[in-house]
Structure formats: C-alpha cells, structure tokens
Amino acid sequence: MMEKSRPRIGILGAGQLALMLAQAGKALDVEIVCAGQPGDCAEQAAEVISVDLDDATAVSAFAAQVDLVTIESENIHADVVQGLNLYPNARAIGIAQDRLVEKRFFQECGIGTAPFAPVDSVEDFKQAIEVTGLPAILKTRRMGYDGKGQVRLREFADAFAAWEEVGGVPCILEGMVKFDAEVSLIAARGRTGRIVFYPLIENHHSEGILRTSIAPFVDAALQQLAEKYLMVLLEKLEYVGVLAVEFFVVGDKLLANEMAPRVHNSGHWTIEGAETSQFENHLRAITGMDLGSTQSRSMVMLNCIGSMPAERETAAFPQMFRHDYGKEARPGRKVGHLTLPATESAAIAEWQRRLQG
Numbered sequence: 001m002m003e004k005s006r007p008r009i010g011i012l013g014a015g016q017l018a019l020m021l022a023q024a025g026k027a028l029d030v031e032i033v034c035a036g037q038p039g040d041c042a043e044q045a046a047e048v049i050s051v052d053l054d055d056a057t058a059v060s061a062f063a064a065q066v067d068l069v070t071i072e073s074e075n076i077h078a079d080v081v082q083g084l085n086l087y088p089n090a091r092a093i094g095i096a097q098d099r100l101v102e103k104r105f106f107q108e109c110g111i112g113t114a115p116f117a118p119v120d121s122v123e124d125f126k127q128a129i130e131v132t133g134l135p136a137i138l139k140t141r142r143m144g145y146d147g148k149g150q151v152r153l154r155e156f157a158d159a160f161a162a163w164e165e166v167g168g169v170p171c172i173l174e175g176m177v178k179f180d181a182e183v184s185l186i187a188a189r190g191r192t193g194r195i196v197f198y199p200l201i202e203n204h205h206s207e208g209i210l211r212t213s214i215a216p217f218v219d220a221a222l223q224q225l226a227e228k229y230l231m232v233l234l235e236k237l238e239y240v241g242v243l244a245v246e247f248f249v250v251g252d253k254l255l256a257n258e259m260a261p262r263v264h265n266s267g268h269w270t271i272e273g274a275e276t277s278q279f280e281n282h283l284r285a286i287t288g289m290d291l292g293s294t295q296s297r298s299m300v301m302l303n304c305i306g307s308m309p310a311e312r313e314t315a316a317f318p319q320m321f322r323h324d325y326g327k328e329a330r331p332g333r334k335v336g337h338l339t340l341p342a343t344e345s346a347a348i349a350e351w352q353r354r355l356q357g
C-alpha cells in the first residue's frame with residue numbers, strides 16, 4: 001500500500017490533535033483526511049469525512065479510502081480498529097485504553113507504578129485499600145481523560161460514594177503518590193526501529209487537567225532512565241509512531257502513570273520549540289520516512305481551558321505563539337494553547353495568573 005509517492009493518511013478523529021497533525025502534514029508530502037463530524041476543528045486544515053467512530057463498518061469504509069490509519073485518541077473500540085492498516089498497532093492502543101492492563105504492562109516491562117488494585121464491585125474496596133493504602137484515587141479503567149472518571153478517597157468511608165460517582169463500572173484503585181514532580185517523555189519510533197526522544201517535560205495539572213508544560217526538565221539521570229523505559233515499551237510493542245508516557249518523579253525514581261499511543265498535549269511546544277515537532281515526527285514514522293531531529297530550545301506551553309483569551313490581549317506579547325483550536329467555549333474544555341520561550345518568565349507568570357485566575 002505504501003509504495004505510492006504521496007501517502008494518504010486517515011486520522012480517526014478530527015479534534016485539535018488531528019488539526020495539528022494536519023497542519024504538520026502540509027510541510028510533508030502527505031495527504032490527510034480525518035474521520036469526524038461536521039464542524040470538528042480539524043476542518044481548518046484537512047478534509048473531514050463524517051464517520052461514526054463507534055461504527056466498525058463506517059470506519060472500515062473510511063479506511064478503504066486511505067493508505068494507512070492513525071488515531072488522535074486511544075478511546076476507540078478494539079473491534080472498530082480490527083483489520084485496519086493501523087499505526088500505532090491495535091495492541092498498543094488496547095493496552096493504553098485500559099488503566100489496569102496498562103499498569104500490568106508497565107510492571108511486566110520492569111517499570112514502577114503507584115500501588116494499584118482492580119475494583120469491580122464495592123466489596124473489592126477493602127482488599128484494594130490494603131494494597132494501595134489511603135489516600136487513594138479511584139479511576140475508571142476505560143474512557144477516562146482530563147481527570148474525568150476519577151474520584152479521590154481519604155478514608156474507607158468514602159468508598160461507597162466514590163463507587164457511585166464513577167457509575168459502578170470496572171475501576172482501578174491507586175495509592176496517592178507523593179511526587180516531587182510530574183514529567184512526560186515523548187518518543188517517536190520509525191518503521192526501521194529507529195527511536196528519537198524529546199527532552200523530558202515538566203507538567204503541572206489542576207483538577208486532573210494539564211495546565212502548564214515546561215521543557216526541558218533538566219535531569220540527566222532521569223532523562224536516561226525515562227529513555228530506557230520508553231525503549232522497552234516501544235520495542236515490546238513493535239510500536240511505530242509517537243508515544244508519550246507520563247511519570248511521577250519520586251526522588252531518583254520514575255513511576256509510570258499512563259501512556260498515550262499518540263501525540264500528546266505536553267508536546268505541543270515542539271511545534272515552535274523543536275527542529276521537528278511531535279506531529280511531524282508522528283507522520284514521518286507512520287509513513288516510513290526518516291525521523292527528524294528533536295533538537296530543541298526551552299519553551300513553556302500554557303493550556304487555555306474553557307475559553308480563549310481575546311486576540312488583542314495575546315497580541316501584546318510578540319514572543320508568544322497562539323493556537324486557537326476554533327472550538328466552542330465550554331468549562332473544562334481545552335480550546336487552545338499558548339507557547340512562550342522559557343526566557344520570557346515575566347510573561348509566563350502573567351499568563352499563568354490570567355489563565356488560572
């Protein structure tokens with residue numbers, strides 16, 4: 001399929017990650033088409049075909065129109081992606097979409113995690129808490145993102161309410177980690193098995209949503225350790241494309257929290273900050289092109305949650321890059337991001353205040 005000179009890539013989804021992949025695709029000799037709904041934000045940069053992503057027949061009809069398929073979200077049903085020419089592969093996506101399977105996979109790869117136990121009924125809490133201790137955090141195994149499907153437990157008496165709150169679906173209980181920092185590592189693995197890494201990124205969350213990413217997080221030993229871990233994951237999965245892993249830093253250890261089999265919010269700064277962005281490297285990897293350099297400069301990315309600041313406000317900061325996804329304002333929704341060179345510390349502090357205030 002891939003012998004054609006200009007590959008046609010189908011993205012399952014047409015949100016902001018698909019939009020930024022499509023924007024990166026313009027500089028490469030690839031054609032991008034997205035499966036989504038009319039009005040989805042990727043329409044700004046690519047053709048969006050109306051496809052119900054829960055309908056396996058519709059997705060396979062979409063896949064028949066392209067050379068290869070990739071994703072912008074791991075929350076896609078396994079039976080929908082069966083038999084597609086899919087990058088990354090269905091196994092990697094299947095692992096990443098289930099927090100319990102994912103944590104067990106980390107352990108199998110020799111990567112530490114928070115203590116965890118499955119919770120399939122309210123009766124499981126007692127035994128699970130013996131493993132995790134308290135406080136703990138209950139997370140739905142599937143479909144959780146941006147802090148959704150998560151409830152914190154301070155004491156055993158919170159268990160019933162937490163179980164009700166998540167809707168009584170299969171869950172994982174995790175011990176709360178007292179971390180020194182949260183970081184992520186983004187890597188790309190090409191078809192030949194070559195791997196490139198970006199520098200570690202420091203991430204700040206609030207209410208389960210990423211607010212700020214600072215690159216690089218400078219710690220040579222942790223960078224080396226994180227690269228070693230991702231190398232194991234990428235090779236075990238025979239992975240092709242961009243993979244992001246979020247870690248808790250505890251002293252000189254890294255505990256894996258979750259992995260994203262796709263381009264990642266904490267890597268948006270690579271558009272302006274790296275020689276090759278995560279979006280371009282993902283497209284390069286999945287189409288069999290050489291991977292680009294990840295040489296980068298220090299940058300800070302601030303997410304715009306709920307609504308975008310007015311253009312006249314951001315225009316007053318000439319060093320700032322503004323990405324408006326063109327999405328309707330809604331509380332808790334990621335509608336855009338701002339990127340600044342890390343040297344612009346006064347402007348960063350000012351915008352952190354404005355965006356979180």
Ligand code: AMP
Pocket residue numbers: 114137144145146147174175176177178182205208209246257258
């Ligand atoms: P997640 O959806 O798993 O990435 O969780 C969102 C955020 O909640 C993380 O980035 C952390 O800030 C926090 N969090 C999640 N799990 C834990 C944990 N086991 N210990 C401490 N903080 C956590």
